[in-house]
Amino acid sequence: MEQDRYIIRIEGLTKRFGEFTVLDELDLNLEQDKVNIIIGRSGGGKSVLMKHIIGLLKPDRGRILVRNRDIVPMSEREMAQVRRDFGMLFQEAALFDSLSVEENVAFPLHEHTSKSYKEIMSIVQDQLAGVGLQGMGTKMPAELSGGMRKRVGLARALIMEPKIVLFDEPTSGLDPVVGATINDLILRTKEEFGATCIVISHDISATMKIADNIFMLYQGKIIAQGSPEEIRESSDPVVRQFIKGEARGPIQIN
Numbered sequence: 340m341e342q343d344r345y346i347i348r349i350e351g352l353t354k355r356f357g358e359f360t361v362l363d364e365l366d367l368n369l370e371q372d373k374v375n376i377i378i379g380r381s382g383g384g385k386s387v388l389m390k391h392i393i394g395l396l397k398p399d400r401g402r403i404l405v406r407n408r409d410i411v412p413m414s415e416r417e418m419a420q421v422r423r424d425f426g427m428l429f430q431e432a433a434l435f436d437s438l439s440v441e442e443n444v445a446f447p448l449h450e451h452t453s454k455s456y457k458e459i460m461s462i463v464q465d466q467l468a469g470v471g472l473q474g475m476g477t478k479m480p481a482e483l484s485g486g487m488r489k490r491v492g493l494a495r496a497l498i499m500e501p502k503i504v505l506f507d508e509p510t511s512g513l514d515p516v517v518g519a520t521i522n523d524l525i526l527r528t529k530e531e532f533g534a535t536c537i538v539i540s541h542d543i544s545a546t547m548k549i550a551d552n553i554f555m556l557y558q559g560k561i562i563a564q565g566s567p568e569e570i571r572e573s574s575d576p577v578v579r580q581f582i583k584g585e586a587r588g589p590i591q592i593n
């Protein structure tokens with residue numbers, strides 16, 4: 340059925356902060372079991388959009404259907420239930436600073452399962468190995484580099500084997516080698532766990548390689564969407580400008 344193709348459907352989403360309209364009647368359909376990438380300039384509303392998808396922000400107007408259920412009118416209790424299908428890697432990793440690496444990764448298992456400490460630790464060690472952080476479990480977040488923190492955040496996001504994983508800027512601020520490792524992990528998340536991935540990024544070249552669908556957010560709306568090839572060949576001047584700006588280097592003004 341056509342509507343089952345889309346795990347998330349957003350209709351007419353509007354969000355204002357004071358006088359400032361960040362999202363403006365935005366429509367977006369995200370395909371199940373695919374890597375969906377949302378690109379757009381810094382400050383354009385990508386993180387705000389992502390926070391709406393997991394119900395951390397409520398819109399002024401619009402519907403957000405997760406598996407055909409509108410989450411907008413849901414209570415915090417209902418939302419907590421929906422959120423269990425989600426894994427989330429926040430832009431700044433959002434680790435608990437007072438917990439060690441392994442305690443951070445174990446946290447959702449302690450919260451949401453009745454597994455024993457021993458079982459949990461064994462899962463956590465596997466997960467840490469999966470993101471290339473074996474033996475780092477007893478370190479504290481403050482002792483880690485930015486890239487390592489992102490990987491801990493990723494390990495924690497995946498520990499409950501979520502059906503939908505949101506990645507907010509998973510590769511920004513990382514060197515290209517670590518960035519490529521993270522991209523591999525995103526692909527593995529899709530292929531091995533069969534999860535739908537939603538990746539937010541302003542790094543179009545890094546994401547082109549792993550995307551099934553690319554959406555471009557501009558002035559509060561999705562102004563272009565398609566496969567990487569379609570986006571690359573787009574004649575839309577804003578899209579062209581964005582791709583060109585990227586090609587010139589990491590600093591881009593638009």
Ligand SMILES: Nc1ncnc2c1ncn2[C@@H]1O[C@H](COP(=O)(O)OP(=O)(O)OP(=O)(O)O)[C@@H](O)[C@H]1O
Nearest residue numbers: 356361379380381382383384385386387388430541
């Ligand atoms: N809680 C908030 N209250 C007021 N304004 C906010 C809030 N959250 C975000 N904004 C504003 O909304 C706009 C979009 O912010 P957002 O963080 O979504 O941008 P972004 O596209 O994720 O940027 P970046 O690529 O730099 O992460 C910004 O102008 C920001 O200042």
Ligand SMILES: [Mg+2]
Nearest residue numbers: 385386430507
């Ligand atoms: Mg952001």
